[in-house]
Amino acid sequence: MRVKTRLKFVFICIVVIVLVLLSLSKILFPFARENNEIRFQLLPFYPIYSCIKFYKSMNKKDMPFTIIADDAVHKSTKKQLVVFVVGETQRSANYSLNRYTKNETNFYTKEQNVISFSEFYSCGTATAVSLPCMFSDLKRGDFDIAKANSRQNLVDVISSVGIDTFWLGNNSGGCKAVCDRLIKENVKEYKAINFDEVIFKDAIDMIEKATNTTFIVLHVQGSHGPIYFKEYPDEFRRFTPTCDTAELNKCSIEEIQNTYDNTILYQDLLQSELIKALKKRENEFETAMFFISDHGESLGENGVYLHGLPYAIAPKYQKHVPFIFYSNNDAVNKRLLALKDAQFSHDYIFSSVLGYLGIKTAVYEKEFDIFSKY
Structure with missing residues (x-):
């Protein structure tokens, strides 16, 4: 058999395998996600994978930690109270603020004078990449997890200038090293043992008691x-x-989408209550809430479910994410309205938050600051 014929045969086999997997994704993907331990039973693939991983770890060279903003200073003349909510697995396509009409998923925040950016895109399609990336000064095109973990991130820079900085987590995957350098007293991880309202209640308590600029x-x-x-x-x-099951193959697309929409509505209420708490302090602080999801989700479109596909081939649903912004600064809000349908991404978070807080540093990039574009 000639080389070209063999290559063609291999290519056809790969295409067939991919198509078969996609056709069964409604069963296989949810099953694998809920039964993570099954990978340990895959012989001989998992032992081979483990050996390769062990070899890489033995030969891995520790990267020196880089202080990227040793010149950072907080220049704001007013006290600020800012909450940054990292959404999990929420896609823009199901946001009624972004012209979704099937269900009114933003029933609560629509009354809170928020700005919803309709064309915002994630750095990755899974939390392990997107979370460290969205807080990094590195852009998606040159992002590397090992490199990001060995340098200051946005949380580090904000904390370094004397702003009271806290991390409240209710995600089962933890903070992916983003919060590792905050003082222990300022980090609280629940690991998804309760509904998300537990950390919103903690945040509201912090908002009520804040006396200094707080992030x-x-x-x-x-x-x-x-x-x-x-x-x-x-x-x-x-x-x-x-x-009402993890076995998505037993549900219709409508049932899956309704259930997913209920999760968005619940989060929408929590955000609305948070904004109400911020409004109570607006005479003392400039207040703001950022809500940005780490990545999106496929809900059965073209037979694809969940998330985590390679970025280059992942459907838009896994990359197109919501960004909701609230501020009691009416001048800022009015100007940002002109940008709500412009295209932005996680690449803009680092400099935009620094810019909003008034933190001056050489690593700040004005062209990646949404607030500098009006």
Whole structure:
């Protein structure tokens, strides 16, 4: 058999395998996600994978930690109270603020004078990449996890200038090293043992007691699948019928989407309550809330479910994410409205937050500051 014929045969086999896997994704992907330990039983693939991983770890060279903003200073003349909510697995396509019409998923925040950016895109399609990337000064095109973990991130820089900085996490995957350098007293991880309201209540308590400029990160469990039905209390089963099982193959697309929409509605209420708490302090602080999801989700479009596909081939649903912004600064809000349909991405977070807080440093890039574009 000639080389070209063999290559053609191999290519056809790969295409067939991919198509078969995609056709079974409604069964296989949720099963693998909920039964993570099954990978240990894959012989001989897992032992080979483990050996390669062990070899790489033995030959891995520690990278020296880099201080990227030793010149950072906080120049704001007013006290600020800023909450940054990291959404989990929420996609822009199901946001009624972004022209989604099937269900009113933003019933609560629509009354809170928020700005929703309709064309915002993630750095990755899974939390392990997107979370460290969104807080890094590195851009998606040159992002590397090892490099990011060996240099200051946005949280580090904000803390370094004397701003009271906190991380409240209710995500089962933890903070992916983003919060590792904060003082222990300022980090609280629940690991998804409760609904997300637990960290919102903690944040609201901090808002009520704040006396200095404060930056609070909330990392939620959000809309993580395939157990969407477990991500909200029973009273938020508003859009029905729902898919009340992790076995998505037993549910219709409508049931899956309704259940997913219920998770967004629940998060929307939590954000609204947070904004109300910020409004109570607006006479003393300039207040703001950023809500940006780490990545999106596929809900059965073209037979694809969940998330985590390679960025180059992942559908838009896994990369197109919501960004909601609230501020009591009416001048800022009015100007940002002109940009709400412009295209931005996680690449803009680092400099935009620094710019909003008034932190001056050489690593700040004006061209990546959304607030500098009006």
